[in-house]
Amino acid sequence: MSDFYSKLIAAETRPHADRERVQFQALAPQIQHAQQNSAAFAEILMGVDTAAVTSRAALAHLPVTRKTELLDRQKAARALSSKSESKNDAVFGGFSAIGFGANMLRVFASPGTIYEPEGKQTDYWRSARALAAAGFKAGDLIHNCYSYHFTPAGAMMESGAHALGCTVFPAGTGQTEQQVQVMAELKPAGYVGTPSFLKIILEKAAEMGVALPSVTKALVSGEACPPSLRDWFAERGVTAYQCYATADLGLIAYETSAREGLVIDEGVIVEIVTPGTGDPVAEGEVGELVVTTFNTDYPLIRFGTGDLSAVLAGNCPTGRTNTRIKGWMGRADQTTKIRGMFVHPSQVATIAKRFPEVVKARLVVSGVMADDRMTLQVETTKHAETEGLLEKISEAIRDVTKLRGTVALFAPGSLPNDGRVIEDARSYK
Numbered sequence: 001m002s003d004f005y006s007k008l009i010a011a012e013t014r015p016h017a018d019r020e021r022v023q024f025q026a027l028a029p030q031i032q033h034a035q036q037n038s039a040a041f042a043e044i045l046m047g048v049d050t051a052a053v054t055s056r057a058a059l060a061h062l063p064v065t066r067k068t069e070l071l072d073r074q075k076a077a078r079a080l081s082s083k084s085e086s087k088n089d090a091v092f093g094g095f096s097a098i099g100f101g102a103n104m105l106r107v108f109a110s111p112g113t114i115y116e117p118e119g120k121q122t123d124y125w126r127s128a129r130a131l132a133a134a135g136f137k138a139g140d141l142i143h144n145c146y147s148y149h150f151t152p153a154g155a156m157m158e159s160g161a162h163a164l165g166c167t168v169f170p171a172g173t174g175q176t177e178q179q180v181q182v183m184a185e186l187k188p189a190g191y192v193g194t195p196s197f198l199k200i201i202l203e204k205a206a207e208m209g210v211a212l213p214s215v216t217k218a219l220v221s222g223e224a225c226p227p228s229l230r231d232w233f234a235e236r237g238v239t240a241y242q243c244y245a246t247a248d249l250g251l252i253a254y255e256t257s258a259r260e261g262l263v264i265d266e267g268v269i270v271e272i273v274t275p276g277t278g279d280p281v282a283e284g285e286v287g288e289l290v291v292t293t294f295n296t297d298y299p300l301i302r303f304g305t306g307d308l309s310a311v312l313a314g315n316c317p318t319g320r321t322n323t324r325i326k327g328w329m330g331r332a333d334q335t336t337k338i339r340g341m342f343v344h345p346s347q348v349a350t351i352a353k354r355f356p357e358v359v360k361a362r363l364v365v366s367g368v369m370a371d372d373r374m375t376l377q378v379e380t381t382k383h384a385e386t387e388g389l390l391e392k393i394s395e396a397i398r399d400v401t402k403l404r405g406t407v408a409l410f411a412p413g414s415l416p417n418d419g420r421v422i423e424d425a426r427s428y429k
Helices: 006-013 016-037 039-044 067-080 088-092 128-131 155-164 178-185 195-208 227-235 344-351 389-401
Strands: 104-108 114-119 140-146 167-172 191-192 216-220 239-246 248-253 260-262 268-273 285-292 303-309 336-337 340-341 358-368 371-380 406-410 422-424
Touching: 016 039, 016 340, 067 114, 067 371, 088 114, 128 155, 128 239, 128 248, 140 155, 140 178, 155 167, 178 195, 191 195, 195 216, 195 227, 195 239, 227 239, 239 260, 248 268, 248 285, 344 358, 344 371, 344 389, 371 389, 389 406
Parallel strands: 140 167, 140 191, 191 216, 216 239, 358 422, 371 406
Antiparallel strands: 104 114, 239 248, 248 260, 268 285, 285 303, 336 340, 358 371
16 A cells, blocks of 8 residues: 555545545535635525535536636626726635635636635645655655646645655756756656656657666646557656646546556545536446535535546555546537537537437537538437427427437437537538
């Protein structure tokens, strides 16, 4: 168990039922805290009986707040605020439960621009667990190549490293030759940063004829690290692991030595829902990751990440018992413009819900530009009455989207399990 975060081994290996019980006992107070201390969630969760949210089924009835809504609220609040004064509610759109001062160490900016607060808790983004799973331990020197300005990636990893008992060299990005020189002289135990920049550094080191034997482990994120690149690192003596984290939520999931998906972090509740809705999918189905965090400073309840993934069955062979996900599988925002009108995944879900016979729906847009053809592919129950069903679904398509489309019926399990609700198959040549 050398790759466990020693402070929380018991949490990582407890029976899954115990985890669910403890998390959902803590969820009601967290939702109530969000209602009382976050102006945005006071509005979003208005009328919600927090005491009743004690299960995943109950949680699924709460609205999903997506990053686009967070950005819209921040922009709207800033537009209404005084031009001469920086106000907490204006900066964060009412989502932060803390204000500027002793309780907020820093403010970061992500593309959009979305602003995120950093509270003063140790390991604020909970990255220590992912670092430990990647093999980092107390006393290690870590070469941190995430950015230290504007975005919080550098601080996210540094705070976790400090909680783990590690020392950090704040390398940041760029200056490849200097990166190689520092690594050669300081001899760090490993690297954190994007996988592509680690590849650049190792290639530059080879070009310079500089050996970096101390760098034997890495925790990478921010972009895909396919098995081919992981093997490329291994051939050069670096064992690399991935984690999935965002500036809003902190650590969501992390890879272990088992190399079987990513284990969900102990500090969040993860749901996988049909894109464009808040409806949970069946285990194994691809859908959008929706995350609820227990961070009291920035309490995000059912926050839609916009990323696709799926649950892996069973427990991690390392002994960790939390749910595993397959990792990043694409983006969930599939809004598509058809004949001059936007069609959203939520509209496809609305059509499907009108018919108990429909198990799953997928809208396929084909043809060429200016000659769009829309086909709603639907899986129906084995005993569905098809007489009149095609016509009724076609009418629902016109009613909901204001566009005409054809309908094709499929047997259950026939449509691809890739999270796509709208497939743009048009030719753009």
